[in-house]
Amino acid sequence: xxxxxxxxxxxxxxxxxxxxxxxxxxxxxxxxxxxxxxxxxxxxxxxxxxxxxxxxxxxxxxxxxxxxxxxxxxxxxxxxxxxxxxxxxxxxxxxxxxxxxxxxxxxxxxxxxxxxxxxxxxxxxxxxxxxxxxxxxxxxxxxxxxxxxxxxxxxxxxxxxxxxxxxxxxxxxxxxxxxxxxxxxxxxxxxxxxxxxx
Amino acid sequence: xxxxxxxxxxxxxxxxxxxxxxxxxxxxxxxxxxxxxxxxxxxxxxxxxxxxxxxxxxxxxxxxxxxxxxxxxxxxxxxxxxxxxxxxxxxxxxxxxxxxxxxxxxxxxxxxxxxxxxxxxx
Numbered sequence: 001x002x003x004x005x006x007x008x009x010x011x012x013x014x015x016x017x018x019x020x021x022x023x024x025x026x027x028x029x030x031x032x033x034x035x036x037x038x039x040x041x042x043x044x045x046x047x048x049x050x051x052x053x054x055x056x057x058x059x060x061x062x063x064x065x066x067x068x069x070x071x072x073x074x075x076x077x078x079x080x081x082x083x084x085x086x087x088x089x090x091x092x093x094x095x096x097x098x099x100x101x102x103x104x105x106x107x108x109x110x111x112x113x114x115x116x117x118x119x120x121x122x123x124x125x126x127x128x129x130x131x132x133x134x135x136x137x138x139x140x141x142x143x144x145x146x147x148x149x150x151x152x153x154x155x156x157x158x159x160x161x162x163x164x165x166x167x168x169x170x171x172x173x174x175x176x177x178x179x180x181x182x183x184x185x186x187x188x189x190x191x192x193x194x195x196x197x198x
Numbered sequence: 199x200x201x202x203x204x205x206x207x208x209x210x211x212x213x214x215x216x217x218x219x220x221x222x223x224x225x226x227x228x229x230x231x232x233x234x235x236x237x238x239x240x241x242x243x244x245x246x247x248x249x250x251x252x253x254x255x256x257x258x259x260x261x262x263x264x265x266x267x268x269x270x271x272x273x274x275x276x277x278x279x280x281x282x283x284x285x286x287x288x289x290x291x292x293x294x295x296x297x298x299x300x301x302x303x304x305x306x307x308x309x310x311x312x313x314x315x316x317x318x319x320x
Contacts, residue, residue, distance in 0.1 A: 011298075012273055013227035018297035019280065020234055022289050028243045034233035037240075042222050042229070083236070083246065105254045107271070116222055116232075122271045124261050158250055 041116050047186035049080050050113035050163065054189065055181035058168045068092060071163060075113060084111035084161060089154075092165045093191065097150045100138065100191030101162040102130045108156040110163045114186055121190065130192075131155075141192040164189050169197035228272040235279055244282050252278035 023029040053075050057064040067074040071088035075081070088110050091099035103109065104127050109117040120126050130137045134151045138144075145151065154162040166188040172180060175198070187193040223229035239246045256274035283289045 011302075012231075012276060013225065014301050015294060015298045016227040016231045016234070016276060018294050018301055019276075019283075019289070020230055021301075022293060022297055023234065023238065023243075026289070028241060028288065029234060029237040033237040033240060034230065036233075037236035038223075038229045038233040041232070083239070106250065106257050108250075119224075119271070124265070158247060 041111070045082070045112060046115035047113075047184075047189065048181070049078075049115075050110070050186070050189045051181040051184035052078060053080065053113060053163075054165055054184045054195075055177045057165055058180055059177050064165075067165065080112040082112045084109065085113070087160050088113070088163055089160050090163050090165050091152075091154060091191070093167045093194070095149070095167065097152065098138075098143075098145055098191065099152050099154060099162070099164050100130060100134055101154050101156055101164060102127055103156040104128070104131060105157070108158060108161055110156075110161040113163055114189060118186070138192060141187065143193050164191040166191075166195045169195050171197050224272075228275075231272055231276045231279065235275070238279075238283075243288060244279075244286065248285075249278055249282050252281045256281075 020029070020034070024031065053067065056078065057067050063074065063077075066077075067090050071090040072081075072086060074090075075085070075088060091101075093099055103117075103121070107117050107122045109121065126137070131153055134153050135145065138151070156162050166184065168180075169183065172183070175183075179198075183195050183198055185193065185195065188195045223232065235244070235246075235249060238244045239249070253274060256278045257271070260270060260274055280289075280291060280294060284291055
């Protein structure tokens with residue numbers, strides 16, 4: 001980035017830097033903590049966490065039962081906890097019912113399982129349309145559902161953060177838990193797609 | 199000391215993780231604004247619920263103003279942060295304005311005057 005180019009984010013960048021420097025001066029924040037949080041969400045917390053939960057649920061019926069009964073508790077068993085991980089409710093997608101998640105007000109999302117939300121999840125287009133016309137939105141994601149499949153849209157909030165347990169694809173009986181986890185995508189855990197067979 | 203973000207290696211083995219082709223933060227300042235909220239929440243300087251309420255208001259206001267326009271999520275994020283810090287009498291917009299103006303007045307290249315080691319003989 002050259003200083004001559006006026007980037008759209010430049011003023012916001014300067015403002016953020018100004019705010020950070022004031023917080024540091026006042027002793028209310030420190031650089032190391034700020035960078036630790038950035039690093040955690042850039043590299044350590046992401047959809048691979050949720051994928052492990054899904055693979056465990058696919059291979060361990062007792063774990064799956066606990067996951068559906070108490071999402072927050074069951075994901076904590078695998079070590080996934082932290083901000084935005086309170087009140088996780090897990091929704092099971094089946095051949096008869098397809099769940100999809102949105103936050104209509106802002107961007108509530110189960111951070112410990114999926115990391116920070118992608119930009120499309122935060123866009124007003126997705127947030128308003130998936131409620132009004134879920135089947136059309138799902139079709140745009142390439143998710144074709146038969147008419148007899150019930151579609152349910154769930155609105156995440158600060159009280160409840162929804163997480164979708166996708167349907168296990170056919171032909172995966174011989175796969176290990178790790179191999180199964182590798183198939184699971186973020187989009188399937190939001191419910192906009194299914195997990196494709198390998 | 200202002201931390202220097204490493205130059206991003208977008209395609210190599212050190213590439214930052216992306217979700218379906220997008221970076222977690224589109225620009226470095228977005229990460230700083232995110233990290234600042236988390237650090238202040240962690241320290242108890244602000245409550246995440248209060249921040250979230252302000253964020254919801256900002257997003258709603260932006261959408262009312264520009265229903266079909268581009269989403270400026272992290273701009274709303276930063277504005278919400280300023281709002282809750284102002285309400286809590288931690289820092290006022292005037293103070294931030296003044297500091298930002300001072301930073302904006304710095305000569306170009308101010309953040310490149312640290313020692314990269316380029317000019318040393320080895």
